[in-house]
Each structure stands twice: as structure tokens, then as C-alpha cells.
Amino acid sequence: MGDIMRKFCEKCLKEVNCEYFEDNNEIVVNNKTIKYLEKYYICSECNNKFYDDLYDYNVSAVNNELRKLNNLVTIDEIKEIMKKYNIGKKPLSVVLGLGEVTITRYLEGRNPTKDNSDLLKCINTNPFLYEMFLIANKDKITNIAFKKSLGKTKQLELVKNKSKLYDTTLYIIKKIGEITPLALQKVLYFAQCFSNKFLNEYLFDDTAEAWVYGPVYKDIYDSLSYYKYELINYDELLKDYDFNLNKNEKDYLDYIIKYFGCYSACILREMSHLTNPWISAREGLGKEEYSSRTIELNSIDTYIKDICNKFKISNIEDINKYSERLFKEAQTMIEDLIYV
Ligand SMILES: [Zn+2]
Numbered sequence: 001m002g003d004i005m006r007k008f009c010e011k012c013l014k015e016v017n018c019e020y021f022e023d024n025n026e027i028v029v030n031n032k033t034i035k036y037l038e039k040y041y042i043c044s045e046c047n048n049k050f051y052d053d054l055y056d057y058n059v060s061a062v063n064n065e066l067r068k069l070n071n072l073v074t075i076d077e078i079k080e081i082m083k084k085y086n087i088g089k090k091p092l093s094v095v096l097g098l099g100e101v102t103i104t105r106y107l108e109g110r111n112p113t114k115d116n117s118d119l120l121k122c123i124n125t126n127p128f129l130y131e132m133f134l135i136a137n138k139d140k141i142t143n144i145a146f147k148k149s150l151g152k153t154k155q156l157e158l159v160k161n162k163s164k165l166y167d168t169t170l171y172i173i174k175k176i177g178e179i180t181p182l183a184l185q186k187v188l189y190f191a192q193c194f195s196n197k198f199l200n201e202y203l204f205d206d207t208a209e210a211w212v213y214g215p216v217y218k219d220i221y222d223s224l225s226y227y228k229y230e231l232i233n234y235d236e237l238l239k240d241y242d243f244n245l246n247k248n249e250k251d252y253l254d255y256i257i258k259y260f261g262c263y264s265a266c267i268l269r270e271m272s273h274l275t276n277p278w279i280s281a282r283e284g285l286g287k288e289e290y291s292s293r294t295i296e297l298n299s300i301d302t303y304i305k306d307i308c309n310k311f312k313i314s315n316i317e318d319i320n321k322y323s324e325r326l327f328k329e330a331q332t333m334i335e336d337l338i339y340v
Contacts (some may be wrong), residue, residue, distance in 0.1 A: 007052040017044040020097060026054040027062065032069055036061040038208070060109030073120040078106055081124050085134075085153035091141040095133050095149075127156040155234060158223050159241070164204035167218050167244040171253055174238045176261045178231040180212065181224040182262075186268035188213040190323075191256045192302050193275070197308065198252050198316050208295045210281035212288055214272035215295055255316045259323040270330035271323075276303040 002019055009016045018041040025038035051058060060075070067074050082092060093103040094177045097121060101329065106112050112120065123130040131153050157164060162224075172187050173179060179187075187207075195203035208215035218246075224232065245253070260268065272278055274329045277299040285291050311321045 004044075005041070007041050007050070009041075009046065009048055009050050009052075011046050011050070011090070012043060018050075021046065024060045029062070029066060032066075034062055034065045034069065036065050056109070061110045061112055067117075070130065072112055072114070072117040073106075073124075075107055075109070077124055078103065078120060081120060083150050084124070084152070084156065085127075085130055087145065087149040091145045091149070094119075094140045095137045097133070097137065106280055113143055114280075119209045119291075127153050128159060131157070148156040154223065158234075162244060163206075164244065165217060165219065166223075167215075168253065170241065171189060171235065171243050171245060171250065172212060172257060173234050173263070173284050174230055175242070175254065175257050176231045177235070180229055180265045181221065181229055182231070183230070183263075183265035184224070185220065186214055186265070186272050187256065187260050188217055189272055189275075190260045191253060193277075193304055194256065194319060195252065196297075196301065197313075198306055201249060202297060203252075207297065210278050210295050211291060214269045215278050216300050252316065253317060259320045263327060265296055266334065267327060267330050270333045271326045272324055276306075284317075306330075 003020070004017055004019060006015050007012070007018050009018065020039075020041055022037060022039050024035065026033055026035050036058075036280065039057055040049050040051055041054070042049055064074055066072075070338065082089060085092075087095065089103040089107060093100050096103075096116075098116060102116070106116075114181070123133065131150070134146065134149055160168065168191060169188060172184060172191070176187075183209075192203060192208070193200070206217055206219065208217050243250070260271075263271065265269055275296045279291045280299055281290075281295045282291055307322055311318065312326070313319060313322060
């Protein structure tokens with residue numbers, strides 16, 4: 001401020017020495033008073049106040065305040081959306097069905113229409129809505145842009161779904177580091193199986209469905225279907241994540257992860273096929289027959305009581321007697337499959 005520089009004074013109509021200033025300013029637009037930080041020069045020859053290269057800045061400062069007053073989406077909010085969903089300004093425009101340069105213009109300071117502003121505000125708070133647009137218009141953006149944005153959106157959805165099942169899922173992902181959706185489903189299932197015995201209540205109320213490939217928690221399946229057989233890694237997302245799990249629950253899960261999380265997806269699938277709750281839920285169905293039948297909690301209750309008697313499981317550490325036995329049986333099943 002007060003710096004001397006050479007700029008073009010519109011009154012003198014030439015380049016002059018001038019001083020640079022910043023001041024809080026107010027202007028009235030449509031009967032509304034707008035306060036903003038004004039930047040300007042004072043000509044040393046005629047004392048005129050002028051803007052030269054600061055004109056764009058002042059226009060967008062006023063517009064930004066005007067947007068806030070009218071409850072229109074701000075430039076910062078649009079930038080937040082782009083960062084949050086990992087998408088550039090052009091693909092974002094296209095995904096939302098706007099002209100290719102529409103978002104670029106908003107970022108340059110042009111005011112959005114009320115409809116477009118509402119749309120942007122909605123998707124800023126709702127990853128599910130954004131995902132709908134993204135998938136509907138995926139052919140209009142590059143495959144790389146699509147995958148990058150969808151991956152990020154899926155993570156946000158998972159975190160938004162604050163429930164015991166989701167937090168258990170995220171905890172397992174974090175502790176194992178990298179896991180496929182198939183393996184994750186099986187670890188979740190075993191986590192549910194023993195929770196009533198060692199935590200005195202089930203860790204979550206959701207029930208698994210008895211699919212061909214073993215027990216599956218449908219909500220989690222839907223949330224992670226994007227990954228297919230790829231590894232899920234949420235290290236960055238979960239760095240400071242506040243899990244809705246108490247110490248007992250975390251300690252319990254650490255044992256489940258230790259005894260079940262060490263196996264491959266393929267082995268875990270076979271292990272889950274050896275458990276009665278899954279077998280009895282699929283009674284009468286063919287090996288490859290589709291099913292969405294529920295694995296009832298009382299069926300798990302009965303099974304776990306039997307298992308605990310059979311393997312003399314009274315402490316959580318004893319679970320490994322069961323998991324190792326299951327692993328050995330699953331291994332022979334897989335060998336049988338290979339040699340058939
Ligand atoms: Zn002048």
C-alpha cells in the first residue's frame with residue numbers, strides 16, 4: 001500500500017506515476033449495500049482515483065459479495081466442489097449438463113443463474129446426487145477423468161453413511177491397508193458372527209445376504225462395486241477419521257482382523273462356505289443359484305454356540321483354533337476344485 005508504480009490514468013490519458021491503495025468500500029446494488037475490499041491507484045499528476053489492471057479484481061470482489069447476499073454459490077464453493085470430487089472445471093460443466101465453459105465463467109466472476117447455483121449447492125452437500133450426474137454423462141468426459149472422480153465420490157459416500165456397519169468396514173480397510181471388496185465382505189461376516197459372544201451385542205444390526213460367493217452386506221457391496229476385484233486403499237481419507245467404535249469394539253476387531261484378515265479373498269470365500277448360517281440360508285438352492293436370502297442373526301447365534309463348545313472358545317484369542325481349522329478345510333476344497 002502506498003507503493004509508487006506506473007499505470008495508465010484514464011483522465012491524463014497516459015502512463016503516470018501513481019500510488020497503490022486498498023480500502024474497505026461500500027456500494028449499493030439493487031437497494032442492497034455491498035461491502036468489499038477495493039483496490040485502486042491515485043494518480044500523482046491529477047489526483048484521480050483509477051483502476052487500470054485492478055478492474056477485474058474489483059468486479060469479481062463485488063460479484064462475490066453479491067452472490068453471498070443473494071445466496072448464490074460462491075467461487076470458493078465451486079472450487080471446493082472441484083477439489084472434493086476430484087474433477088476439472090470443463091468436465092464438471094459437462095457432467096452437470098451445462099455448457100463446456102460455464103463453470104470457467106463462474107470462476108472468472110460471472111454470476112450463475114439461480115437454477116445453476118442451486119444445482120451446484122446441492123451437489124456440494126450430496127455426493128449421491130453428484131454421482132448420478134457423473135454416471136449419466138460419463139461418455140462425455142474422458143475415462144480417466146471419470147474414474148478419478150468416481151473413486152473420490154465413493155469415498156465421500158462411505159464416510160457420509162455414518163453407521164456402525166460403515167465404520168466397521170472403514171476400520172477394517174484402514175487396519176488391513178489394502179483389501180478387495182470380496183475379502184472385506186467375509187471379514188465383516190466373521191466380525192459379526194463372534195461379536196455377540198465377545199461384545200455382548202452384535203457390532204451392527206445389518207444382516208448379510210447368502211450370495212453364491214458367500215455372505216454379502218448389500219449396502220457395502222453397492223458402495224464398493226466400483227472397485228470390482230481391485231484393492232481398496234483409503235489411507236489418505238482415513239488418516240484422521242473418527243471411528244464410531246469404542247475401545248472394546250476396536251480391540252475385538254483387531255483380533256478378527258488378525259485371525260481372518262490374513263487370508264486371501266478366495267480362501268475367505270471358501271471359509272465362509274463352510275459356515276452353517278450361510279449353508280442353511282441357501283438350503284435347496286443350486287451351487288450357482290442367485291439368492292438374496294437373509295442370514296438371520298439367530299442362525300448365527302446357534303452356530304457360534306456350537307463352535308465355541310466344539311473348539312473350547314472362551315477367550316477371544318481362542319478364535320484362532322477355529323479360523324485355522326476353517327482355513328485348512330477351505331484349502332482342501334480349493335485343491336479339490338483345481339484337480340477336478
Ligand atoms: Zn491522472
